[in-house]
Amino acid sequence: xxxxxxxxxxxxxxxxxxxxxxxxxxxxxxxxxxxxxxxxxxxxxxxxxxxxxxxxxxxxxxxxxxxxxxxxxxxxxxxxxxxxxxxxxxxxxxxxxxxxxxxxxxxxxxxxxxxxxxxxxxxxxxxxxxxxxxxxxxxxxxxxxxxxxxxxxxxxxxxxxxxxxxxxxxxxxxxxxxxxxxxxxxxxxxxxxxxxxxxxxxxxxxxxxxxx
Numbered sequence: 001x002x003x004x005x006x007x008x009x010x011x012x013x014x015x016x017x018x019x020x021x022x023x024x025x026x027x028x029x030x031x032x033x034x035x036x037x038x039x040x041x042x043x044x045x046x047x048x049x050x051x052x053x054x055x056x057x058x059x060x061x062x063x064x065x066x067x068x069x070x071x072x073x074x075x076x077x078x079x080x081x082x083x084x085x086x087x088x089x090x091x092x093x094x095x096x097x098x099x100x101x102x103x104x105x106x107x108x109x110x111x112x113x114x115x116x117x118x119x120x121x122x123x124x125x126x127x128x129x130x131x132x133x134x135x136x137x138x139x140x141x142x143x144x145x146x147x148x149x150x151x152x153x154x155x156x157x158x159x160x161x162x163x164x165x166x167x168x169x170x171x172x173x174x175x176x177x178x179x180x181x182x183x184x185x186x187x188x189x190x191x192x193x194x195x196x197x198x199x200x201x202x203x204x205x206x207x208x209x210x211x212x
Contacts, residue, residue: 009098013086016093019057019070026077041077042066049157062157065123065208082112118187121179125189128173129161129206138162141205161206163199170199 020029020036029036029052040050040061049063060067066076074085083097090097132138133145133155141162145155154160163170171181171190181197184190190197 006098010086013090013093013095014057014069016095017057017070017089019059019073020052020054022070022089022092023052023059023073040064040066062159065126065159067123068119114183114186117179117183121174121184121187121189124174124177124179125170126159126161126206126208128170129163129201129208130156130159131161132164133160133162137164144205159208161208163201163204163206165203167198167202170201171197 023029023036023038026041027038027050029038030048031037034053034055036052036054037048038050038052039045039048040063042061043064045063050059050061052059058067058069059073068076070089071082071085074080074088075082078085078088080088087097133142138161142155145160150160168190171184174184174189181190181192184197185192189200191200192198
């Protein structure tokens, strides 16, 4: 079989892969409701903050903010490239991996790198917003969350944060991490107007969406 890995093929691989079973090979999990919880394999912790959503087949760590699909998990935990992780999971699912031409492979690699950069930008943005919450600038947002009945443990567990009021505070922060305006715009973190970039989120409480 030739051609790139189609969305339909990847969706079939996803449907035939149990993320909780894959993760359980590395992390002991305990079920609580629709989620499974365990200590994160990507950083040291004593209180479990690593969550597996069995319904959507997604994982997320509320401590280090790493998350994604089964493919992302295998790439991270085994330090594999994308296609190696796909082959690993396909073997488990008894699926044959389609072959790809060199050009198609290069295009897929480029697209994958862009998606990974966008995901990393959002992960760092969530960390930036969470850190800001505990500063004087985030005091108003923090008091709002307290008023809603949340405590510090809740706030840390769910990675809540506050975006600064400055028009380019996040943009400047991520520029120091090597992210240009093009990737930040594609990631939905800034908007462009008259050739200038402006932070998409300013002066608000931030609730990270982990299953996007």
